[in-house]
Amino acid sequence: MEDAQVVGTAENSACGDVLHLYLRIEQERIERATFKTFGCAAAIAAGSMLTQMIEGATLEEIQQLRKEDVVEALGGLPPMKLHCSVLAEDAIRAAVRDYKLKS
16 A cells, blocks of 8 residues: 555564555544565465454554454464464554554
């Protein structure tokens, strides 16, 4: 997203997956969320689901989101792919930190 105000990046050093979460925020609410993932199909699905889950939410609401919420929204993930949901949770934490640093 060219006009992203904040970026959250998460990486899994064990498998090499990387998730970049781009947010445009207006009045403490996520106006737009996009992502770029370098990884497997499960990592891509987790990034996509994450953006759907957080658009329109407040910063306070997205901080409550956990990896289990992403897995549930996806209808589950194979045990060997659960780490992909951790990327989503970590990317949110990184984006919120970036927002707070810039505010």
